[in-house]
Amino acid sequence: MITINGQKMGKSLGNFITLEQLFTGSHPILAQAYTPMTIRFFVLQAHYRSTLDFSNEALQAAEKGLDRLMKAVETLGKIKAAEKSTSDVNDLERRCKEAMADDLNSPMVISALFDWVRIINQAAEGQQSFTAADLESLKAIVNRYVFDILGLRNEKAAEAGGKDMVSPLVEMLLNMRMEAKAAKDWATSDKIRDNLTAIGIRVKDRKDGFDWEIE
Amino acid sequence: METIVLYNTLTRRKETFEPLNPEYVGMYVCGPTVYGDPHLGHARPAVTFDLLFRYLQSLGYKVRYVRNITDVGHLEQDADDGEDKIAKKARLEQLEPMEIAHYYTERYRDAMRELGVKSPSIEPHASGHIIEQIEMVKRILDAGYAYESNGSIYFDVEKYNKDYHYGRLSGRNLDDIVTNTRELDGQSDKHHSFDFALWKKASPEHIMRWPSPWSDGFPGWHMECSAMSTKYLGEQFDIHGGGMDLMFPHHECEIAQSTAALGKD
Numbered sequence: 399m400i401t402i403n404g405q406k407m408g409k410s411l412g413n414f415i416t417l418e419q420l421f422t423g424s425h426p427i428l429a430q431a432y433t434p435m436t437i438r439f440f441v442l443q444a445h446y447r448s449t450l451d452f453s454n455e456a457l458q459a460a461e462k463g464l465d466r467l468m469k470a471v472e473t474l475g476k477i478k479a480a481e482k483s484t485s486d487v488n489d490l491e492r493r494c495k496e497a498m499a500d501d502l503n504s505p506m507v508i509s510a511l512f513d514w515v516r517i518i519n520q521a522a523e524g525q526q527s528f529t530a531a532d533l534e535s536l537k538a539i540v541n542r543y544v545f546d547i548l549g550l551r552n553e554k555a556a557e558a559g560g561k562d563m564v565s566p567l568v569e570m571l572l573n574m575r576m577e578a579k580a581a582k583d584w585a586t587s588d589k590i591r592d593n594l595t596a597i598g599i600r601v602k603d604r605k606d607g608f609d610w611e612i613e
Numbered sequence: 614m615e616t617i618v619l620y621n622t623l624t625r626r627k628e629t630f631e632p633l634n635p636e637y638v639g640m641y642v643c644g645p646t647v648y649g650d651p652h653l654g655h656a657r658p659a660v661t662f663d664l665l666f667r668y669l670q671s672l673g674y675k676v677r678y679v680r681n682i683t684d685v686g687h688l689e690q691d692a693d694d695g696e697d698k699i700a701k702k703a704r705l706e707q708l709e710p711m712e713i714a715h716y717y718t719e720r721y722r723d724a725m726r727e728l729g730v731k732s733p734s735i736e737p738h739a740s741g742h743i744i745e746q747i748e749m750v751k752r753i754l755d756a757g758y759a760y761e762s763n764g765s766i767y768f769d770v771e772k773y774n775k776d777y778h779y780g781r782l783s784g785r786n787l788d789d790i791v792t793n794t795r796e797l798d799g800q801s802d803k804h805h806s807f808d809f810a811l812w813k814k815a816s817p818e819h820i821m822r823w824p825s826p827w828s829d830g831f832p833g834w835h836m837e838c839s840a841m842s843t844k845y846l847g848e849q850f851d852i853h854g855g856g857m858d859l860m861f862p863h864h865e866c867e868i869a870q871s872t873a874a875l876g877k878d
Contacts, residue, residue, distance in 0.1 A: 399857055400657055407653060416650040417724040434727035438660055446661040447620060452653060498668055499617040501627050502661075547667050549660075549729040 400450045402427070415452075429454040432461065435553050439464040442504040442548055463512075468552045470515040471544060473522045474537060480527035487528070487536045490514050494543045507543055514540070564612075568599060572608050575601075615672055619852075622860065623782055632851045638669050638676045639850035641842040643859055644736070646683040647717035648698040651724040658856045663730040665852070679845045680733040682721075684714035685740045685821050686813075686834045691862070693803070693810040693833070700821050710821050714740070735845050739837035743823045746832040746840040749874050750811045750825075758873035762802035764814030764828030768869060770807050777872055783861035809866050811836055835866035839874065842867075848875050 402413045415425050423431030440460035444450045490510055497506035514536075520526040528536060544550050571590055578586040591601050594610070602609040614635070618627045632638050642662045645655055662680075669676045689695040696704075703710040722732075739746075750766050753759045758773045759766050770779050774787045790807050814828035815821075822829045832840075842850065848871075855864060872878055 400653055402653070414652060416652045417656060417727070418650060418720075420653070421727065434724075435729065437656055438728050441657055441660040442664065446657075446664075450657060495615075499615060501618055501620050502664055502668065504664060542671065547664070547671055549663055549667055549731070551729055 400452065402452045404451060427454075429458075432457050433553050435550055436461045436464055439467075439508075439548075439550060442550075443508055445505055446502060463508075464550070465554075466515055467508075467511060467544065467550075468554065470518045471540060471552065472555070474518050474533075474540060477518070477521050477528065477533060479530035479533050481529070483528045483532040484521075484526045485517050485528075487532050487539065490536070491539045494539070498547065504548065507548065511540070511543065568594070568610055572601065572610060576607065614674070617672070625784075630851075632674070633849060636673070636675055638674045638852065639846035640666070640669075640676060640678045640852040640854065641838070641846055641850060642678070642680045642733070642853075643838060643855035643863065644680040644682050645717075645721050646687040646698055647714045647721060648687075648702040649717060651717075651721045654856070654858075655721065655724070656728060658854070659725055659730045660728060662854050663728075665854075666731060666733075677735070677846065678733040679735045679737065679842065681837060681841055682714070682718055682736055682738045683834070683837065684711070684718070684738050685743075686832045686837060688834065691834070693813070694801075697819070697821055697831070700819070711740070714738075737841045737845065739832070739841070740821075742837060742841050742844065743832065745844050746836045747812070747825050749836065749840045749843070749870070750832070752874040753811060753870060756873055756876060758869075759811055760804065761827055762804070764830065765802050765810060766812040766827055767803050767808040768811055768866070768873070769804070770809070770869070771805060773869055773873055777869070777878065779869055780865060782865050782868055785861065785865075809833060809835065809862065811870070835863055835870060838863075838867045839870040843871065843875070848877075 400407060402415065405411060405413060407413055407415070413427060415428070417434075417437070419425040420428065420432050420437060421434060423429075436457060440452075440457055441450065443460060443463070490513075493510035494507045497503040497510065500506075517526055518536075521528060571594065575587050575590040578584075578590070594601055598613045600611050600613050602611075617630050619630045620626070621628045640662070642658070645651065662678075666676055666678050684699060685697065687698050689698060689701065697710070699710045699713050703713045706713065725732075750759065753768065754761070754766065757769075759768050770787065770790075773779055778786075780786050780790065787807070791805075810833035812825060812827055812830055812832055814830045819831070821831055823831060842853070853864070853867075
């Protein structure tokens with residue numbers, strides 16, 4: 399069963415929230431927008447047979463928790479291998495495996511993952527260490543549970559990745575256009591501008607260069 | 614394969630999961646009635662069964678996951694009388710019922726994709742399985758667990774309950790159900806208020822209708838799940854899921870229909 403601030407959800411109660419309203423924050427009782435992965439993570443934090451109570455506080459906590467988890471996954475990718483391991487990576491594997499096999503106990507999986515978020519952060523600070531082989535297993539275990547089984551994805555990284563690719567590409571094209579203009583090659587210059595316009599990128603010429611925006 | 618335990622609502626306890634055929638899992642989950650935007654109530658069961666789907670696959674099972682789209686037969690107040698939820702929305706929006714169904718099916722799929730919910734193996738529509746539903750109604754009639762009344766077919770709960778237990782999933786007994794339901798006011802075609810529709814004769818204003826041996830009409834809400842699960846997963850399959858709110862009457866009626874038609878528990 400799900401409830402909202404302890405109440406049943408119902409159209410007559412004014413707390414009927416669609417997923418789009420959650421994703422955009424456009425419902426009077428929502429303090430902000432919540433990303434799809436925040437919702438997913440929040441759902442997974444409770445056992446599937448227990449009552450799930452939605453509230454701004456609980457969703458904000460889920461948002462923070464998910465952020466910590468995703469940051470730790472990124473941190474894990476940067477940890478350098480050492481001579482010896484100070485924690486047993488099989489411990490994480492065993493705990494996740496047992497929790498899932500016990501009637502899909504996703505909150506227990508998440509709790510084990512958070513114990514390892516702490517260990518991973520310690521390793522990044524040099525307070526723990528892992529051999530190359532253990533680091534590889536740890537990455538495999540974390541990926542398996544976080545992405546394959548819990549089905550989460552790193553929304554921030556995906557978003558940043560998208561932006562980072564578009565900007566340099568557009569700047570590169572507009573720099574080529576500046577060079578074409580300098581060489582009085584108006585055909586090429588216009589072609590670049592028109593083609594960008596056609597895909598929805600508006601180019602504005604400035605005295606000292608250019609500006610652009612996605613329409 | 615690893616040993617796993619799952620909660621079985623029928624027995625009210627956790628049981629070791631053993632599929633009927635090793636390595637294969639058949640799973641049926643009740644999907645949305647597509648007459649409105651997906652909401653929080655859709656997110657939870659979808660994420661839960663996605664977790665199970667992903668987990669079983671990660672263990673190496675070949676999972677056939679069937680999640681239906683209800684686009685016909687689900688009436689207002691989950692009852693046997695009244696307007697079809699989709700037809701009502703269509704009337705308000707001045708669209709064809711199938712335009713409503715298509716639009717909200719897409720909205721549901723988009724939201725599920727955002728939530729990282731994998732697409733099921735098969736996503737059958739109730740309106741695409743009218744023939745299968747009619748065939749199943751015939752089987753239930755032939756087995757003697759249903760009756761015709763003024764062009765509609767109703768499930769004979771009392772008769773069924775003599776041979777099987779109606780209420781075994783939700784932990785009810787027919788006696789309690791009798792005490793807790795109002796007697797019919799004489800307007801209904803049903804023999805008892807607790808009987809439920811397998812096929813409904815369409816009233817003149819009802820636009821979602823199909824020909825059948827009994828009347829131009831439409832299937833009862835519970836019929837699609839019995840017909841489509843049997844079609845795609847066989848007469849017996851491993852996992853049937855859905856939200857808690859569906860346990861009674863929907864899943865209870867589905868069990869009764871399938872048991873009556875197939876002649877086994």
